[in-house]
Amino acid sequence: MVEVDRVSRWFGDTVALSDVSFTLGPGVTGLLGHNGAGKSTVLSLLAGSVRPSQGRVRVLGGDPHAEVGVHRALGVVPDGEGTWSHATAHAQVAFLARQRGVRDASAAASAVLDRVGLGAAAHRRVGGFSKGMRQRVRLAQALVHDPRVLLLDEPFNGLDPAQRRADVDLVASLGEEGRTVLVSSHVLAEVERMASRVLVVVNGRLVAEGEPAAIRDLLVDRPRTVHLDGPRVLELAGLLLAEGVVESVQRDTTGRGGVLVQAPRATALAEAVPALARRVGATLRRVEPVGEDLESTFAHLVRRARGAGR
Amino acid sequence: MSGPVAEVSSEVPGGVSGGGAGGGPRGAGAPRAVLHDVRYSRFTGALRPRRSAVAALVAAGVRRPLGLRRSAGSKVWPFLLLAAAYLPALAVVAVPLLVPQVDVQPTELIGYPQLLATNSVVVLAFVATAVPTVLTRDRRDRVLSLYFATALSRAEYVLGAALSAVSLLLLIVLGPALVLFVGSIATAGDPGGWFAEHVGDLPRILLASLVVVLPNAALGLAVASLTSRRIVAVGGYLAVVLVGPVLSRLVAVVVEADWPLAFDPAGGPVLLATAVVDGAPAPQGALAWVVWAALVVAGSAVLVGRYGRGGDA
Amino acid sequence: MTTTDPPAIECTGLSRTFGEVRALDGLTVAFTAPATGLLGANGAGKSTFMRVALGLVRPDSGTLRVLGMDAARERDEVRRRVGFMPEHPCLPLDMSAQEVCVHLARLRGLGHRDAVRRASEVLFAVGLEEERRRPVGTYSLGMQQRTKLAQALVHGPELVLLDEPTSGLDPAGREEMLQLVRRLSRDLGVRVVTSSHVLDDVERTCDEVVVLRAGALAAQRPVAVGHDPGGAVHVRVGGDPAEFAAALAPRLAPLGVRVAPTPAGDVGISAGTDAALDVVRDLAAEQGRALVRLVADGRGLEDVVLDAMEGRGERTGG
Numbered sequence: 001m002v003e004v005d006r007v008s009r010w011f012g013d014t015v016a017l018s019d020v021s022f023t024l025g026p027g028v029t030g031l032l033g034h035n036g037a038g039k040s041t042v043l044s045l046l047a048g049s050v051r052p053s054q055g056r057v058r059v060l061g062g063d064p065h066a067e068v069g070v071h072r073a074l075g076v077v078p079d080g081e082g083t084w085s086h087a088t089a090h091a092q093v094a095f096l097a098r099q100r101g102v103r104d105a106s107a108a109a110s111a112v113l114d115r116v117g118l119g120a121a122a123h124r125r126v127g128g129f130s131k132g133m134r135q136r137v138r139l140a141q142a143l144v145h146d147p148r149v150l151l152l153d154e155p156f157n158g159l160d161p162a163q164r165r166a167d168v169d170l171v172a173s174l175g176e177e178g179r180t181v182l183v184s185s186h187v188l189a190e191v192e193r194m195a196s197r198v199l200v201v202v203n204g205r206l207v208a209e210g211e212p213a214a215i216r217d218l219l220v221d222r223p224r225t226v227h228l229d230g231p232r233v234l235e236l237a238g239l240l241l242a243e244g245v246v247e248s249v250q251r252d253t254t255g256r257g258g259v260l261v262q263a264p265r266a267t268a269l270a271e272a273v274p275a276l277a278r279r280v281g282a283t284l285r286r287v288e289p290v291g292e293d294l295e296s297t298f299a300h301l302v303r304r305a306r307g308a309g310r
Numbered sequence: 311m312s313g314p315v316a317e318v319s320s321e322v323p324g325g326v327s328g329g330g331a332g333g334g335p336r337g338a339g340a341p342r343a344v345l346h347d348v349r350y351s352r353f354t355g356a357l358r359p360r361r362s363a364v365a366a367l368v369a370a371g372v373r374r375p376l377g378l379r380r381s382a383g384s385k386v387w388p389f390l391l392l393a394a395a396y397l398p399a400l401a402v403v404a405v406p407l408l409v410p411q412v413d414v415q416p417t418e419l420i421g422y423p424q425l426l427a428t429n430s431v432v433v434l435a436f437v438a439t440a441v442p443t444v445l446t447r448d449r450r451d452r453v454l455s456l457y458f459a460t461a462l463s464r465a466e467y468v469l470g471a472a473l474s475a476v477s478l479l480l481l482i483v484l485g486p487a488l489v490l491f492v493g494s495i496a497t498a499g500d501p502g503g504w505f506a507e508h509v510g511d512l513p514r515i516l517l518a519s520l521v522v523v524l525p526n527a528a529l530g531l532a533v534a535s536l537t538s539r540r541i542v543a544v545g546g547y548l549a550v551v552l553v554g555p556v557l558s559r560l561v562a563v564v565v566e567a568d569w570p571l572a573f574d575p576a577g578g579p580v581l582l583a584t585a586v587v588d589g590a591p592a593p594q595g596a597l598a599w600v601v602w603a604a605l606v607v608a609g610s611a612v613l614v615g616r617y618g619r620g621g622d623a
Numbered sequence: 624m625t626t627t628d629p630p631a632i633e634c635t636g637l638s639r640t641f642g643e644v645r646a647l648d649g650l651t652v653a654f655t656a657p658a659t660g661l662l663g664a665n666g667a668g669k670s671t672f673m674r675v676a677l678g679l680v681r682p683d684s685g686t687l688r689v690l691g692m693d694a695a696r697e698r699d700e701v702r703r704r705v706g707f708m709p710e711h712p713c714l715p716l717d718m719s720a721q722e723v724c725v726h727l728a729r730l731r732g733l734g735h736r737d738a739v740r741r742a743s744e745v746l747f748a749v750g751l752e753e754e755r756r757r758p759v760g761t762y763s764l765g766m767q768q769r770t771k772l773a774q775a776l777v778h779g780p781e782l783v784l785l786d787e788p789t790s791g792l793d794p795a796g797r798e799e800m801l802q803l804v805r806r807l808s809r810d811l812g813v814r815v816v817t818s819s820h821v822l823d824d825v826e827r828t829c830d831e832v833v834v835l836r837a838g839a840l841a842a843q844r845p846v847a848v849g850h851d852p853g854g855a856v857h858v859r860v861g862g863d864p865a866e867f868a869a870a871l872a873p874r875l876a877p878l879g880v881r882v883a884p885t886p887a888g889d890v891g892i893s894a895g896t897d898a899a900l901d902v903v904r905d906l907a908a909e910q911g912r913a914l915v916r917l918v919a920d921g922r923g924l925e926d927v928v929l930d931a932m933e934g935r936g937e938r939t940g941g
Contacts, residue, residue: 034793035764130665160664160820161925162932186793189823231897256847270861270913278908283897287917298794351811353741353779357703357732366729380717451715459677459707460775461730463699619681 001025001149001180002046007055009041016041018204019055024149024182028175030195031184032298038204039184040079043153046182047076059149072100075142079153083134083141085127089118092126093140100145112144113137117166131158139167143174150174150181156190168194188294200298202305216297219304223247224266228273229258230285236277237261245272258286363462364470371474374447375440388440392482395432399425399486403493422487422515423584426522429486430580434551436482437526442534442543444474449538468617472610475527484519491515511587518583525579525602528609535616551575573601629691630655631782631814632676637685638838639671646671647682648838658808658815660825660846663835664932669818672835673784677707690782690814703731706775710786713771716760720751720770723759724777731778741777749773749803765796772803782814783807789824797824804828822925832924834931842931846924855920856895857885858903861913864890870910874902885920895919 002024009017017038033039044050045057048064048071057063062070084092090109097105113122116136121129126137135158142150152171156164171194175181182199185191191198192212200208200215208215228236229252237249237259245268246261263269266289277284290296376392377384402420420428448454458464491511498504533546554575561573582598630653637650647668663669674680675687678698687694689701714723724742725735733741746755749769754762759770768788775783788804789797805828808815819825825832826846834842860867868890872882875892880899885891892899900917907914 032794034795035791132665158665158820160667160932161662161822162664162929164820165925165929186791186797187821187823188794230900267861267913270915271911274904274907274912274914277904283900284904284914284917285895285897285900286919287914289916295794299798302795348744351779352781353733353737355733355737358734360732362734363730363732366726370726447715452709452711452713453715455677455679455709456707456713456727456774457730459679460702460705460778460780461727462702 001060002182003056003058004042004045005056005058007045007052007057009045009050010053015204017045017052017201020201020204020206021055022199022206022209024180026175026178026180027197028171028181028183028195030191030198031182031201032188032191032198032294033184033201034302038201040153042199042201043076043078043151043182043184046149046151047074047078072145073148075145075147075150077138077142077150077152077155079157083126083129083137086125088123089113089126089129089137089140090122092137093144096141097144102145105144108144108146109140112140115143116140116170117163132160132163135159136163136167139170148179150179152181152183154185155183156185156187164190188298192294198294200301202302205305207301207305212294212297215301216292219297219300223262223264224269225260225262225290226266226269227252227256227258227260227286227288227290228284229256230283232280232282233258235280236273236282239276239280240269240272243272243276245269245276260290360466364466364473367462367467367470368473368477371444371470372477375443375478388436391432391436391440395429395436395482396486396489398428399489399493403489403497406497407493420490422490422511422518422587425486425490426483426518426580426583426587429483430522430577433479433482433522433526434548437479437530438544438547438551440478441475441527441530442540442547444471444478445531445534446538446540446543450540464617464619468614471531472527472613475531476523479523479527480519483522484516487515487519514587518586521583521586521602522579525575525605525609528606528613529575532609532612535613575605578602579605629688631659631816632687632689634672634675634687635685637672637675637682637687639675639680639682641671645838647675647685649685650835650839652833652840652843654816654831654833656829656831656845658804658817658829658831660829660832661816661818661835662820662822662825662832662928662932663841667835667841667932668838669835670786671838673786673816673818677705677784678702703778704781706778706780706783708768708771708775708783708785708788710790712767714759714767714774717758719758720746720755720762720766720773723770724774727774728777733778738777741779742773745773745777746770748776750799764791765793765799768792768796768800769803772800776807776813780813782816785815785817785819787819788817789819789821801827822928826924832928834928836932836934841934842927844927851919852896853894856892856900857887857889857916857918857920858892858914859889859916860907861915862910864888867906867910867912871903871906874906875899878902889916891920 004020004022007017007020008015020038020042031039031042041050045052046059046064048059048066051065057065059070060073064070064074087095090106090113093113094105094109097108102108110119110122113119116139118133118136118140121133126134129137135155139152139155142152155171156167159167168190171181171183175194175196183191183194195212197210198208198212198215199206208218230236237246240246240261241249246263248262250260250262252258252260261269273284273287373379376388377386398420448457454467457467462470491508494508495501495505529550530543530547533550534540534543536546537543554573555577558574578598579602582602633653635651637647638645639647644666650668650672661669661672671680675682676689676694678694678701681695690704692700692704694701718726721742724746725738728738728741729735749772751766751769751773754766759767762770768790772785772788775785785804789800792800801824804815804817807813808828808830815828817825817829829846831843831845833840864884868882868884871890871892875882878896878899879894880896881893883891883893892903903917904914906912
């Protein structure tokens with residue numbers, strides 16, 4: 001549905017994206033990267049507001065920059081403001097629906113506002129909305145014409161925890177409906193929950209793509225850290241060290257107690273733990289791999305891309 | 311992530327010098343090594359009285375519109391205005407000083423009232439462009455909640471702003487007059503005698519300057535407190551001081567009397583100041599003074615109203 | 624911190640209405656932990672509460688004390704001891720970080736020399752090096768956030784209020800800011816109150832959370848859950864989990880512990896007592912299975928907080 005083929009983009013003297021290629025299909029894909037690393041450029045290219053300096057961008061088979069028709073099936077929630085204070089939420093969304101050729105604009109607007117959780121506030125002026133509610137209006141604007149491709153740039157900005165959770169579920173369900181969704185967010189724990197695949201951009205280049213767990217497994221030079229806790233855990237840790245199963249032992253200082261052990265090979269550690277714990281008489285109240293989340297994976301990818309230094 | 315420069319000594323962090331570390335069980339004698347804890351810690355020094363804080367605010371409020379400690383570009387316009395304000399006085403003082411044949415006292419070439427009159431345009435321009443900055447920059451930077459929560463009370467802020475504006479304007483109004491005065495001492499045949507004869511002028515010069523400065527400061531700050539955009543403040547102020555005189559003159563013609571001229575917000579104070587310097591009664595008498603006081607009070611009221619507890623800041 | 628220290632913030636019956644909106648409705652709560660996270664839906668009263676604590680808004684009724692001092696009456700004293708890091712941009716863009724810190728330090732009553740020295744210390748502590756002399760307008764978002772934190776600390780306050788400190792920061796920036804905040808309360812003994820929408824941040828930096836709802840207290844509990852011997856435990860082993868579960872069930876039955884599959888496909892045991900856990904361990908050792916993961920299935924902080932925000936579940940306590 002979305003094809004990016006060897007795309008590069010320069011802004012004057014700086015290169016924002018360098019030789020990036022990927023394709024997106026139905027489902028939710030997360031877009032990760034530091035500020036200024038090229039993420040917003042990717043979104044702008046797909047939205048058609050910017051043309052690639054080199055390479056080709058195709059959305060649903062068309063060029064988003066040149067062909068207006070693409071936008072009928074494309075929904076975009078950009079970063080920053082995009083609502084008018086004086087109109088009601090319903091009016092704004094219905095207006096955009098009409099512009100994009102939706103048949104019964106008013107009903108579509110009501111339906112989509114319900115879906116994003118603004119059903120009760122649909123006929124109030126947007127000027128009186130909180131930041132989070134305005135964010136949801138923008139989401140509604142992007143959804144009202146039932147787009148097949150959705151681009152979301154930091155869509156949860158300003159939303160409180162309950163709203164965030166609801167919207168994470170909403171985005172996940174949009175993906176399950178078969179739409180192609182690209183979400184850019186800094187809160188990686190949430191990306192993990194919504195997205196089945198991720199694209200990782202570092203310094204303008206694509207350094208990884210695919211399922212988060214699979215990417216993680218490919219990073220073989222990662223140290224594997226496990227948090228162990230329970231009575232006599234220190235003796236267990238000492239034994240693991242003595243037997244050469246782990247390379248280092250550290251007390252956990254974040255307040256949860258227990259120890260953190262580092263092992264070159266995760267399977268060897270997992271296999272050794274029950275037997276050695278039994279030998280020492282240590283009850284295992286917690287055995288938890290640490291750093292298996294997307295945030296750790298991302299940090300490792302950046303370090304790896306950098307090579308030396310920092 | 312940056313961390314402490316020196317390792318912590320065995321003592322609780324605080325202050326500059328840590329305790330001794332080396333030594334050990336060697337007993338009496340100086341320790342062989344000492345570690346100093348330089349990490350961030352609570353501030354244990356004495357706090358200055360509030361007037362020192364207000365003074366810092368006033369200093370910053372005066373520096374900013376003049377472009378001091380900033381790029382050269384931001385100094386251009388203010389220094390141009392300053393030059394325009396001081397030039398007449400400097401010229402008039404320089405001529406007799408440099409050309410001994412000219413034996414005229416500077417004050418005879420330009421009297422204080424004339425200085426005030428010629429400077430009134432500069433004053434207008436300065437109030438319009440520089441004074442609002444005292445308030446609008448802070449509003450635009452959105453720094454006020456930080457100030458009122460952790461640094462200053464609203465009263466201290468308003469006082470500081472008012473003092474900044476008055477100081478800036480005194481620079482334009484009182485400064486040249488003092489140059490004239492001091493220059494006259496220098497060029498007089500008998501400096502000591504001239505000074506003794508004219509020392510009574512000083513209080514009148516100061517008073518006259520305040521007469522011009524206060525209503526303009528009040529007006530400029532009042533307009534600035536109503537907006538966070540400098541351009542709107544400038545426009546508002548200019549509207550008042552350009553339209554005001556025209557209106558008052560119109561009314562004067564229509565009514566065929568002089569008293570409406572007392573309501574001229576630009577020229578009125580200058581006339582009053584002239585009167586003060588000359589020791590003469592004001593042209594429109596008490597009415598003029600009432601209008602003057604009203605301007606100062608109303609302007610201050612707007613300022614306090616906007617920044618006071620119930621206000622919008 | 625001793626137990627005789629006054630609460631960082633403490634209020635009783637705090638109420639404030641804006642027009643028709645009841646922002647605070649008889650709020651009564653005491654912040655006693657070293658680092659507290661303040662959570663709540665938009666409109667639940669969080670920002671109004673902070674503004675009252677900072678003296679920017681007067682309550683209609685009730686009292687609020689900061690570090691033991693009345694927030695309304697002893698305003699000047701409170702100002703010296705409190706630092707504030709707002710969420711919105713609040714720095715003069717034409718001044719450098721150094722100038723901003725010195726200026727604010729002087730406004731807070733430090734002499735010039737002290738102000739310069741303190742500014743230098745605090746800028747180093749937040750990690751701003753040569754860039755501290757450039758205008759703030761040229762800074763990246765991460766640097767601006769650090770400058771905001773630095774100015775909050777320059778006068779050495781006892782309590783710092785942070786409003787969305789990681790807002791807009793990318794993962795690396797967030798990590799650094801969270802570490803800074805953690806150091807503040809852990810190592811530097813500064814009390815911290817953080818208002819945030821990102822639960823993850825609060826979990827990593829705070830000892831306790833306070834959840835507001837409709838202007839009143841909805842929940843207050845510690846972040847770390849203690850060990851709960853009666854709680855369920857999820858176990859992930861190498862090989863076929865069903866086989867393991869089948870062998871496990873009869874051994875746990877005498878202890879009154881049941882075995883059931885979890886949604887993630889792991890083996891769940893109903894009560895993680897030490898005796899039961901030892902049975903799991905021994906069976907894994909006997910069968911030569913890898914023990915990949917063993918974690919208590921406590922109700923996470925997120926569930927508790929979301930329930931409280933929406934009005935379900937417990938009122939206070941942990």
